[in-house]
Amino acid sequence: MKYDQIPNSLFIKNRKKFMDRMQPKSIAVFNSNDIYPIGADSVLPFEQHRDIFYLSGADQEETILVLFPDAINKKHREILFVRETNEHIAIWEGEKLTKEKATEVSGIETVCWLQDFEKIFFDLMTEAETIYFNTNEHYRQAVETQTREDRFIEKYKQQYPAHMVAKSNPILQEIRGIKEPEEIDIMQTACNITEKGFRRLLSFVKPGVMEYEIEAELLHEFVRNRSKGFAYQPIIASGNNANVLHYLENNKPCNDGDLILMDVAAEYANYSSDLTRTIPVSGKFTKRQKEVYNAVLRVKDDATKMLVPGTLWAEYHKECGKLMTSELLGLGLLDKADVQNENPEWPAYKKYFMHGTSHHIGLNTHDYGALKTPMQANMVFTVEPGIYIPAENMGIRLEDDVVIQEKGEPFNLMANIPIIADEIEELMNK
Numbered sequence: 375m376k377y378d379q380i381p382n383s384l385f386i387k388n389r390k391k392f393m394d395r396m397q398p399k400s401i402a403v404f405n406s407n408d409i410y411p412i413g414a415d416s417v418l419p420f421e422q423h424r425d426i427f428y429l430s431g432a433d434q435e436e437t438i439l440v441l442f443p444d445a446i447n448k449k450h451r452e453i454l455f456v457r458e459t460n461e462h463i464a465i466w467e468g469e470k471l472t473k474e475k476a477t478e479v480s481g482i483e484t485v486c487w488l489q490d491f492e493k494i495f496f497d498l499m500t501e502a503e504t505i506y507f508n509t510n511e512h513y514r515q516a517v518e519t520q521t522r523e524d525r526f527i528e529k530y531k532q533q534y535p536a537h538m539v540a541k542s543n544p545i546l547q548e549i550r551g552i553k554e555p556e557e558i559d560i561m562q563t564a565c566n567i568t569e570k571g572f573r574r575l576l577s578f579v580k581p582g583v584m585e586y587e588i589e590a591e592l593l594h595e596f597v598r599n600r601s602k603g604f605a606y607q608p609i610i611a612s613g614n615n616a617n618v619l620h621y622l623e624n625n626k627p628c629n630d631g632d633l634i635l636m637d638v639a640a641e642y643a644n645y646s647s648d649l650t651r652t653i654p655v656s657g658k659f660t661k662r663q664k665e666v667y668n669a670v671l672r673v674k675d676d677a678t679k680m681l682v683p684g685t686l687w688a689e690y691h692k693e694c695g696k697l698m699t700s701e702l703l704g705l706g707l708l709d710k711a712d713v714q715n716e717n718p719e720w721p722a723y724k725k726y727f728m729h730g731t732s733h734h735i736g737l738n739t740h741d742y743g744a745l746k747t748p749m750q751a752n753m754v755f756t757v758e759p760g761i762y763i764p765a766e767n768m769g770i771r772l773e774d775d776v777v778i779q780e781k782g783e784p785f786n787l788m789a790n791i792p793i794i795a796d797e798i799e800e801l802m803n804k
Contacts, residue, residue, distance in 0.1 A: 375433055376600040379641035382481035386557040389452060391549045392542075393443045399497060400444070402506035403530075406437040419602075421443055421522065424737040425508055425546055427644055427652060430454055430480040431495055436488055442713045449484045449625050457489040499579050502571050504538040506532070511543040514740050527664055551734055551743025552752045557645065557775055558662060558787075561736070561754060564605070564642035564789040565775060568649050571595040571640065572791055576801040581630035581655050585610040587637065596640040602794060605646035606739045609637035612655065614797045616769025617762045619729060627657045633663060633768050635760075637700055640690045645740040649788060650754050650773035657802035664795050666761050669701040670770050671793065673759040681757070681784045685749045687732075694731040698759060699723045707763065726761050735775055754787075 398403060404426040410418045422433045436457040445451045459470035473485040485638050486494060499505070507527045510517060528796060531539070553561070572591040578591050588610050596603050611621040612628040616635035628634055632655045640649040650669065654660075677694045699722065702708040708722050716722040732755040734743030743753055755778070760771030774791060776784035792798050 375598075375643075375649045376602060378438045378600075379479065380431055380480060380643060382431060382530060384479040384554055385429060385479075385483075387554060388549070389429050389441060392440055392545055395545045395548070396441070396506065397504050397540060398444060398741075400504035400506060400540060401440065401442040401500040402508075403495075403504040403526065404439040404508050404541055404542070405521075405526050406432070407433050408522045409435050410519075411747070411787055417558055422644060423521075424544070424644065428546075428737055429480065432456065432471065432476065432505065435646065437471075438488065438491060439482075440495065440498065442502065444501075446501060450494075452482045453484045453486060453494065454480055454482045455486050455488045457706060458489060463621055463697060471570065477492070478747070483509055495683065499534055499548070502537065504540050505534065506540045506542045506545075508546075508707075511541070511547075512738075512740070512742065513745065520605045522669055547742045547744060550736060550741065552750055553736060553777070554752075554753055557736065560643050560645045560755070561647060562603070562787050564640050564645050564647035565641040565649075567596055567599040567601050567642060568638075568647045569640070569791045570599060570786070572636075572649065572651060573801070574793070575636070576653070576798065577804065579628065579634065579653065579802065580657075581628065583626040583628050583655075585612055585615075585626050585628065585634075588628075588634070589638075599640070601640040601642050603641070605639045605641040605648065610637065610768065611635045611637075613766050614769075616652070616771075617764045619762075630656050631660070633659075633770065635771055636767050639770065644737055646735055646737070646741075647756075647787070648735050648739055648773060648775055649791065649796075650758055650760075651769045651791070651793065652770045653770065655800065658799055659795055662766070663770075666705060666763070666768065667770050667772075667795050668703055670759055670761050670772050671795075673697045673701055674757050674772050674774070677759060678774070678786070679783050681732070681749065681755055681776060681778055683749055683751050683778060683780065685743060685746075687749070690749075694759065695727075696722055698727045698761075702726055702761070705761075707761075728760060728762070729758075729760070731759055732757050749778055751778050753778045755784075756757060777794060 407423040425440050438455040440453040455472045476485040574595045609620050610624045612634045613632040615621045635652045637650040639649040712722040734741040758773035762769040774788040776786050
């Protein structure tokens with residue numbers, strides 16, 4: 375891995391939080407992700423399942439974590455199963471976790487080879503009454519591929535039909551949404567790497583540059599700072615491309631007079647950052663562009679102040695809609711009649727701002743976290759309002775990542791990344 379090893383104290387704390395919420399005489403199992411084939415002998419780069427990483431720090435395929443707080447044998451209360459390595463594997467694939475290294479990474483004393491899983495697991499299941507399965511219940515999930523976790527659940531439901539079944543996901547949604555200090559430090563590192571990439575661009579962008587050239591500059595800066603690369607597929611959208619919310623082609627020229635909306639950010643140690651900035655290709659905003667830009671910035675700043683303990687996610691988004699409505703009236707994009715006659719299910723402002731303002735961020739870009747209960751300190755949210763005006767050949771979105779504090783306004787992990795229009799112009803024209 376490119377990143378510095380994370381202290382195993384983080385994973386020890388995370389496991390304790392999970393196990394403290396388990397039912398008596400219950401066992402929980404977490405599987406690594408598959409390595410996904412492309413065709414022939416080619417595969418996609420491995421990405422670890424974020425849940426097993428959160429609980430163990432193990433960043434390797436063919437890994438299983440078993441948690442059994444009430445196991446009779448204390449050695450069986452936490453077990454990490456890893457693929458047995460050897461000299462041949464080391465030569466062809468590189469270093470894999472040894473038992474000693476797996477303990478060092480995870481803080482788990484009992485590490486076994488994966489080939490011994492069936493025998494040990496059968497023994498543990500004779501003691502357990504309930505098994506926690508790790509299903510994907512994220513509110514945005516739309517996965518059609520059967521995962522390693524899915525196959526495990528299918529197999530062991532049949533093999534142990536007399537056991538009661540529980541769900542890991544509600545526990546993970548609760549505990550993963552509130553970040554430990556170590557996690558916030560890692561996310562700050564990801565944001566700092568993103569800052570380096572963005573600053574690199576400000577002197578690079580000029581009329582005629584291709585969107586993919588901007589993508590290449592960012593990737594260069596991210597990887598040289600120990601990131602694997604982008605935390606999500608980069609959006610580098612010039613001109614009217616910015617009005618396609620998930621524009622991913624990044625293959626058009628950036629023309630003089632246009633704006634470039636860049637939703638681009640680095641990962642670090644599997645944690646995401648999530649940044650959006652909109653800059654003028656020429657290095658200078660037009661008067662109208664700056665008017666719209668500053669309207670978006672005001673919404674972002676005012677929305678950020680509402681992210682405090684006790685805020686309800688749904689109510690927060692309604693208030694953000696009110697902020698945006700006011701700005702759109704000021705810009706002449708809406709009039710009073712539009713607002714008075716709006717459909718409550720699709721308010722007038724949605725014509726120009728059709729997505730949400732915030733989401734949890736952490737090990738996933740759209741991370742786990744409670745959405746129906748009040749916000750709590752150390753939750754980390756994006757704040758990303760936008761105004762999209764196809765008729766004026768512009769889309770503007772601005773986004774930062776912020777940490778809710780016990781008292782006062784959130785802490786902005788991206789406070790050092792330029793966002794004021796005048797500063798961006800100054801940096802672009804140095």
